[in-house]
Amino acid sequence: MKRLITHLRHLLKSREGIVSVEFAMAMPILLGLMLTGLEMTRYVFLHQKLERVSTSISDLVAREEIITEAKVTDIFEITEQLMAPFDHSVNIQVIVTSLNRNTGAAATVSWQRNWGVGSHESRFGKEGEAAAIPTNFDVREGENVIATEVFHEFVPTFGQDVIGPTTIEKMAIYRPRFGSLANLISD
Numbered sequence: 001m002k003r004l005i006t007h008l009r010h011l012l013k014s015r016e017g018i019v020s021v022e023f024a025m026a027m028p029i030l031l032g033l034m035l036t037g038l039e040m041t042r043y044v045f046l047h048q049k050l051e052r053v054s055t056s057i058s059d060l061v062a063r064e065e066i067i068t069e070a071k072v073t074d075i076f077e078i079t080e081q082l083m084a085p086f087d088h089s090v091n092i093q094v095i096v097t098s099l100n101r102n103t104g105a106a107a108t109v110s111w112q113r114n115w116g117v118g119s120h121e122s123r124f125g126k127e128g129e130a131a132a133i134p135t136n137f138d139v140r141e142g143e144n145v146i147a148t149e150v151f152h153e154f155v156p157t158f159g160q161d162v163i164g165p166t167t168i169e170k171m172a173i174y175r176p177r178f179g180s181l182a183n184l185i186s187d
Contacts, residue, residue: 035158043154043163046086047170050150053082053094054172058148061096061181062174068185069113072096076115091153093118099131100144100182107131107139111184120151123171137173144180147173 060075061067075096080088093116101107112127124147125132131139139145152168 036162039156039158039163043156046152046154047168049083049086050152050168050170053079054148054150054170056082057094057096058146058172058174061146061148062176063178064176064181065178066185067098067181067183068187070187072113072184076113079115088116090117091155092116093120093151095120095122095149095151097122097124097147097149098144098181098184099124099133099139099147100180101139101141103141107133110144110182113184118151118153120149120167122149143175144182145173145175146181147171
């Protein structure tokens with residue numbers, strides 16, 4: 001018994017390996033901070049990518065003189081390049097809406113097309129119905145606008161206590177450059 005007590009006293013007085021013990025104790029905290037930092041960076045970068053998708057698609061549609069189903073499909077295809085390095089085939093939905101306001105009438109949803117996966121509905125309403133216009137925006141009489149909404153179901157890999165699963169939504173509204181795009185031409 002005396003031998004055991006002597007060994008314990010020697011162990012308590014020993015300073016050899018203390019750095020290793022401290023490192024082992026700090027490592028889980030450092031690893032948690034690093035992984036949470038990586039997840040926060042991914043979250044911010046994803047916000048930027050989704051903003052780019054919404055503005056680019058709205059801009060490309062608004063640049064057309066005449067819009068067809070095929071052109072809308074082609075424009076949707078750029079989402080893959082815009083979302084790189086993120087996977088564009090999961091958790092993303094893009095909705096392009098044409099809002100039109102005839103003279104003396106309320107704004108309506110002229111046409112609307114969806115791309116991607118997801119079951120989100122447009123905040124502007126459904127095709128053929130009266131448009132729900134955001135309070136800080138106005139569609140003037142005789143005017144047409146193109147609105148693009150992008151939804152992404154973000155599920156963090158690490159740090160779910162910091163950033164939980166959430167839907168990221170981005171929106172862009174552009175005015176057509178060459179007249180009205182109130183009619184979508186079928187191919």
